[in-house]
């Protein structure tokens with residue numbers, strides 16, 4: 495994927511906001527001018543248009559849980575919000591952009607990642623479905639909502655407090671998201687069966703790390719500093735798998 499020709503501005507987010515009808519006339523005109531010179535963003539714009547329809551058509555066939563399906567329907571039916579350009583975007587949208595560009599599994603259909611990013615970006619805030627610091631509450635919450643059981647390690651001893659969990663969508667499949675916090679920084683941890691093939695990196699101020707955990711792909715996204723995120727990964731990997739600790 496080649497990048498935006500004007501990376502100093504978050505054009506991907508603007509293109510997305512334009513697609514969602516959230517830009518005023520001047521902002522929308524700026525997007526029009528940009529996509530004329532930027533094949534990358536023009537491609538994104540085409541994909542957003544095509545995929546809005548595709549999501550509605552395909553998600554039920556992927557066997558999304560009833561809970562998830564209801565939520566996605568609700569998000570797409572949500573009234574259009576008038577938002578400031580970038581300031582109006584919450585962490586969800588910024589993280590969505592990170593996922594869009596960096597976390598797509600190798601070989602995956604990028605279109606499906608776009609769908610996931612789009613759905614997530616519609617969230618006004620940083621959603622937590624099950625707010626709890628107790629892994630014995632969070633872990634069972636995923637039972638029946640996913641076809642796999644994500645590890646939920648207790649990382650308090652390493653300075654990372656579990657805040658809760660939620661369901662999300664990556665590549666049109668439901669995934670588990672665990673939210674940990676340290677010093678006012680949230681760490682979103684996306685977990686689903688497979689291989690974490692994407693490397694770590696930094697995108698628009700968000701740091702990303704990916705690793706594997708016993709058949710699960712784990713991808714962490716946060717604005718916490720890279721060293722701390724790496725510490726989080728090491729703490730996660732140090733928790734033994736046995737004795738019900740995960």
Ligand SMILES: [Zn+2]
Nearest residue numbers: 498499532535
């Ligand atoms: Zn661009």
